[in-house]
Amino acid sequence: MVNKLSTCLLAACFAAAVLLVLAAPAVLAGDPDMLQDICVADYKSLQGPLRLNGFPCKRPENVTANDFFSNVLATPGNTGNAVGSAVTSANVEKLPGLNTLGVSVSRIDYAPWGVNPPHVHPRATEVIFVLQGSLDVGFVTTANRLYASTVCAGEVFVFPRGLVHYQRNNGGGPAAVLSAFDSQLPGTQPVAEALFGASPPVPTDVLARSFQIDGGLVEAIKSKFPPK
Numbered sequence: 001m002v003n004k005l006s007t008c009l010l011a012a013c014f015a016a017a018v019l020l021v022l023a024a025p026a027v028l029a030g031d032p033d034m035l036q037d038i039c040v041a042d043y044k045s046l047q048g049p050l051r052l053n054g055f056p057c058k059r060p061e062n063v064t065a066n067d068f069f070s071n072v073l074a075t076p077g078n079t080g081n082a083v084g085s086a087v088t089s090a091n092v093e094k095l096p097g098l099n100t101l102g103v104s105v106s107r108i109d110y111a112p113w114g115v116n117p118p119h120v121h122p123r124a125t126e127v128i129f130v131l132q133g134s135l136d137v138g139f140v141t142t143a144n145r146l147y148a149s150t151v152c153a154g155e156v157f158v159f160p161r162g163l164v165h166y167q168r169n170n171g172g173g174p175a176a177v178l179s180a181f182d183s184q185l186p187g188t189q190p191v192a193e194a195l196f197g198a199s200p201p202v203p204t205d206v207l208a209r210s211f212q213i214d215g216g217l218v219e220a221i222k223s224k225f226p227p228k
Helices: 002-026 041-045 189-196 203-211 215-222
Strands: 086-092 103-112 114-118 126-132 132-142 146-152 156-159 164-169 175-180
Touching: 086 126, 103 114, 103 164, 114 189, 126 146, 132 156, 132 175, 146 156, 156 215, 189 215, 203 215
Parallel strands: none
Antiparallel strands: 086 103, 103 175, 114 164, 126 156, 126 175, 132 146, 132 164
């Protein structure tokens, strides 16, 4: 009787271990698999109390082909600004059909010698495909190692999720890239703007001691990034 009970207990433990192993990929996955073909974002529902990690779905009978179409990337962005670059995004906020699909795309245009300043995407890895021109690009790991390269038309470069990265047009003519993300809303946090343009502001003495510079210089830099 004891041996039979022990055997049953071992069998039960083995079965539980197998179930845990089989379930591990689902537990470790970043996002659950979709349980429907489509979930077109219903922007109007955000006017009510409902809030989700993403957007609620439109009723299927209200979905049209236009929910999956956008020409937002057809027009070059205006690069006549201080950094000489413009990012145009086709994410779930602009293209409702992307909701729950876990992908999005952006277009980045650069004036001659224009820069897409150091920034991070907290929710996505980014891969760029250079349409025109030549760029100097790079990202910095948590060990403060810089991986940099020159990327020309027809070539690609990958920026791992959450790491600080940048791009710079290294030529006298305009440049453009397409950026693909494994998130419907990757988020973008420019480093300089986050630190010097936050609202309420990051204390001046914190920035002065962090960057080992004078507080007056911190204030001068803050004046370049008025809070939005």
